[in-house]
Amino acid sequence: MIQLERIGKRYGRGPWVLQDVDLSFEPGELTVFTGGNGSGKSTLLRIIAGVTAPSSGRVHGRPKSVGYLPERFPPGLRLSAEAYLRHLAAVRGVTPPTDLLDVLGFHGDPTAPISTLSKGNTQKVAVVQAFLATDLVVLDEPWTGLDTAASSVLSDLVSSSAATVLVTDHRGTARGLAGAREVVLQGRVGATGVAIELNRVSDLTTTVIGEWDGVRVVAATDGRLSLLVDATVSDRVLADALRLGCSVLSVRT
Numbered sequence: 001m002i003q004l005e006r007i008g009k010r011y012g013r014g015p016w017v018l019q020d021v022d023l024s025f026e027p028g029e030l031t032v033f034t035g036g037n038g039s040g041k042s043t044l045l046r047i048i049a050g051v052t053a054p055s056s057g058r059v060h061g062r063p064k065s066v067g068y069l070p071e072r073f074p075p076g077l078r079l080s081a082e083a084y085l086r087h088l089a090a091v092r093g094v095t096p097p098t099d100l101l102d103v104l105g106f107h108g109d110p111t112a113p114i115s116t117l118s119k120g121n122t123q124k125v126a127v128v129q130a131f132l133a134t135d136l137v138v139l140d141e142p143w144t145g146l147d148t149a150a151s152s153v154l155s156d157l158v159s160s161s162a163a164t165v166l167v168t169d170h171r172g173t174a175r176g177l178a179g180a181r182e183v184v185l186q187g188r189v190g191a192t193g194v195a196i197e198l199n200r201v202s203d204l205t206t207t208v209i210g211e212w213d214g215v216r217v218v219a220a221t222d223g224r225l226s227l228l229v230d231a232t233v234s235d236r237v238l239a240d241a242l243r244l245g246c247s248v249l250s251v252r253t
């Protein structure tokens with residue numbers, strides 16, 4: 001199991017983008033991260049993939065074989081799709097999945113530099129390289145630029161993968177996939193306070209609690225809610241949450 005323990009991130013001396021994020025991911029589980037622009041989805045995915053270091057907190061249990069598809073694939077890659085995938089497959093000790101490019105409907109020249117491919121064809125190469133990983137596949141907006149046929153192949157890949165799959169998707173394609181758990185990141189959390197984790201929270205209750213003064217929702221998953229609450233209102237928040245039928249999993253100051 002991969003566990004995030006009190007993950008926080010700020011860039012330089014800027015505001016905190018993420019604060020006190022506690023989440024866990026079971027092997028083989030599919031998690032979809034949603035939330036508004038700038039709510040920290042890409043940042044959190046990069047931290048989980050090990051590409052960016054958190055400013056505070058730790059990631060426990062990150063497996064060895066991690067595939068990461070960034071929101072923007074690095075431009076100017078001179079390697080061809082064929083050579084690039086062969087190289088990455090060798091690094092990961094797996095067979096290059098040349099047929100997966102075909103299944104995705106790759107229409108470019110596999111021997112041409114990736115930098116000369118169309119956006120959609122480049123994205124197909126990016127998708128294939130991420131799925132070379134066997135344990136954890138982290139995909140940041142992977143449906144971007146894909147045509148309808150390729151989008152549906154990707155949806156199948158995402159929902160049938162044996163790996164733990166974490167994905168962001170602002171269009172909502174992934175939310176409807178079988179077995180997907182949704183984690184909603186709800187924006188920048190600037191102030192420290194009391195971190196409260198609640199269980200047995202309905203969607204309606206999540207909305208209600210998110211409106212309370214002094215309360216910031218850090219993450220909302222299936223029935224679970226992580227909050228950062230001003231110390232001045234934390235007792236009242238706990239009492240009101242219990243009254244709404246939630247149970248309290250943890251309270252930290």
Ligand SMILES: Nc1ncnc2c1ncn2[C@@H]1O[C@H](COP(=O)(O)OP(=O)(O)OP(=O)(O)O)[C@@H](O)[C@H]1O
Pocket residue numbers: 011014017035036037038039040041042043044170
């Ligand atoms: N390298 C960076 N340096 C400075 N600030 C950054 C950097 N990367 C992200 N940020 C800031 O962190 C915040 C969260 O950005 P992030 O890209 O993680 O959010 P997001 O939810 O993925 O947004 P979007 O939906 O627009 O892609 C934003 O305010 C962004 O400006």
